Amino acid sequence: MLNIIGELLFWREDYKFYKRKKVRREFEAENNLPKKLMIHPVWKLLGIFIGFVLISKIIITYFFFSDFGEKKTAEKIIEIELILEKEKKLLGIYPKKLNEIIRNNPLRKNITNDYWKNEFFSEQTENGIDYVLISKGKDGILKTEDDINGNKNLP
Structure with missing residues (x-):
């Protein structure tokens, strides 16, 4: 059940992201602007998670494996x-x-x-x-x- 809810939330985020991206690309084309880098929310979450893991590893290594x-x-x-x-x-x-x-x-x-x-x-x-x-x-x-x-x- 949780898998289904999780998948639905990801689909919802995908839909919202691509809708925002489409609007942004249309705006950039109309105003002759360069394309702005748009990062998908899942990649943002993954980056935050990897950063948290790296910082945790450094802290744990410092306090528990300093010798x-x-x-x-x-x-x-x-x-x-x-x-x-x-x-x-x-x-x-x-x-x-x-x-x-x-x-x-x-x-x-x-x-x-x-x-x-x-x-x-x-x-x-x-x-x-x-x-x-x-x-x-x-x-x-x-x-x-x-x-x-x-x-x-x-x-």
């Missing part, structure tokens, strides 16, 4: 730490440079960059027995509040 970059970077740090632990088991020490873990593997091409495309800071300590792994965070500057440190609590 998305931190989460993705923390996941990448865990992945790098697992790779570093495998390297240590194979070679006995950690690699001197973080880029060495890529090893011509196309899946690891961007593994040394965090969510914000900043390269991770990594440093060996104690003759390759230990390491430090830090993301520079959103600002890209080391030793600030937004830095994300690696978690060395791996098995």
